[in-house]
Amino acid sequence: MLKIYGMRICPDCVECCAELDQAGVAYAFLDFSEETKNLKEFLRIRDNSPLFDKAREEGNIGIPCIVKEDGTVTLNWEECM
Numbered sequence: 001m002l003k004i005y006g007m008r009i010c011p012d013c014v015e016c017c018a019e020l021d022q023a024g025v026a027y028a029f030l031d032f033s034e035e036t037k038n039l040k041e042f043l044r045i046r047d048n049s050p051l052f053d054k055a056r057e058e059g060n061i062g063i064p065c066i067v068k069e070d071g072t073v074t075l076n077w078e079e080c081m
Contacts, residue, residue: 001026002025002027002066002067002068002069002080003066004016004017004028004065004077005032005041005042005065005066006029006030006031006063006064007033007063008029008031008033009033010061010063012063013029013064017064019077023081042063045073051073052075055075
């Protein structure tokens with residue numbers, strides 16, 4: 001099952017979940033605003049991955065962050081459908 005780190009108030013996260021729901025893709029949504037633990041897990045991923053370099057340079061958070069079942073991380077939910 002996919003893990004999606006983000007916030008329900010983020011328009012990109014809302015769109016990601018809607019498209020995955022429509023495609024019938026199972027996922028667990030880990031909202032930062034609900035659990036500090038989720039934020040800590042996300043920051044551990046983000047701070048150690050060059051995938052987020054552009055997001056950090058642009059002052060963005062880098063969500064939705066999707067962790068696939070094999071442990072790979074992507075910012076592109078379309079590749080998960």
